[in-house]
Amino acid sequence: MILSDSITRRSLRLLHAINILHQRGFQNLAIYPYMPRCGLYWQLTLLPLQSLYKSQKNELAYYSFGKLLEAYHSSEFSGNEYFGWADCKSYSAEQLADAIENRLPELMAFCKANNSTYVGWFNSMLTFARAGALPVAFREYSEPPKNGMLSTLKNVVIPLPNVPASLSIRGKDYIRRNYCSTEWRTTDWHEAYHSIIDSIVDCTNIALPKLPEKTSEIFDFGAYWEGAIYWLHQHMNISTFADYLTFLNSPGRFASGAFFMQSFNDQGQLQYLTAFFAKRQIIANRLSSDEEKLYWTQWLKTFELHAKSSYLAEIPNPYFGGDNSLHLGLGLPEAQTRPSYLIFP
Incomplete structure (x- = not known):
């Protein structure tokens, strides 16, 4: 599941942009990261924290609040066409945070809240991501760890966020x-x-x-x-x-x-x-x-x-x-x- 350095770097830029949005007060803005069976690229759904839950299989899962409250990113090609926005390829994390805030108004309004618990988990997850281990909540035909989620580095397990159990x-x-x-x-x-x-x-x-x-x-x-x-x-x-x-x-x-x-x-x-x-x-x-x-x-x-x-x-x-x-x-x-x-x- 090891990604190329360029894909990992560009994916990390997106996570840093989300971290900036947390600092701006959108602390219920959450991620659901996953990979296809091939393991060649990393994907992420941006959604409200209220969507997330822990399934009976002990996996991070989510319930859809509707298309207006979700945004989808894939690193399948160059990894820097964030959410399909071709004009964002060269954006810094700060500029990307601006784009997300301006282009996803319904989602951002819904996620405006104080949530130190989720922000704390997100910052902890970032320490793994900066070392090259991007979070992976789901990968087809892969068994989830007992006490966390997979990552893009073998044998590196990332703790789950504190979300309700189903x-x-x-x-x-x-x-x-x-x-x-x-x-x-x-x-x-x-x-x-x-x-x-x-x-x-x-x-x-x-x-x-x-x-x-x-x-x-x-x-x-x-x-x-x-x-x-x-x-x-x-x-x-x-x-x-x-x-x-x-x-x-x-x-x-x-x-x-x-x-x-x-x-x-x-x-x-x-x-x-x-x-x-x-x-x-x-x-x-x-x-x-x-x-x-x-x-x-x-x-x-x-x-x-x-x-x-x-x-x-x-x-x-x-x-x-x-x-x-x-x-x-x-x-x-x-x-x-x-x-x-x-x-x-």
Whole structure:
């Protein structure tokens, strides 16, 4: 896998340009380096750090955020037509950093962040690259090392960056990530997760929704929980509170139940949606018996006692903050076809 000195030098120039961009504040700008089976040239995809994850095979892998948030470089020919930009052949690392910043505006805007952890790894990786060992996350028919990635020098192993490990669901890799408003296909946050949920259920999307960060906007939380309701209603045909309880008791009976639970209960957050549904049933007197009403009244008292001290209660959620403070259910069809567990007037 040893490359020519000129290819290695020109590839290193690109890595130095990325390092300069990190210094300018684009610290979520990440790389996925790889080689074809022949091993004659080095390739790199420039992408957001959030795309990267560690697969079940312990390899660095990535999930595509779309073409606008990726750029591809190959050293197949002279090695200095960076990303196919023929006019950049003689650019210095500083000039190349300028070109990347100016010509990839969507990617750069997405990667503007402070991330000392990734920058630290990148600087460490550069010490290997300066010695001629360019990182190689994947090469066809090559087994990855146990604790790192291959390089372009034999027997030199480069540590992996600190990225999330994938989940294995039905033998396939999945990841969790936040979906930000810039990715939504609609301006109505009530419907923001519809296409996301559809693609997960259709098995064309491996990125499961992650509970928004504490610093997120309230509509990010509303969109997340609206996505949960849409999934229950649209893809699991759950239209009553009894249906919902059946699902909770045996999510595996539903085709996409495992995906739903990984998306909306990985931190125990689904109990806030359950409490929201239960309270609306009690208020509307929709429970089937006095015994059931007593059970859920007591359940809510216990829930409130314990949940209020949880950090999950400190962020916008379906239960605390007033009567339907997130305005859930408005992303579903007209009122007459909405599921009864929402109980809208």
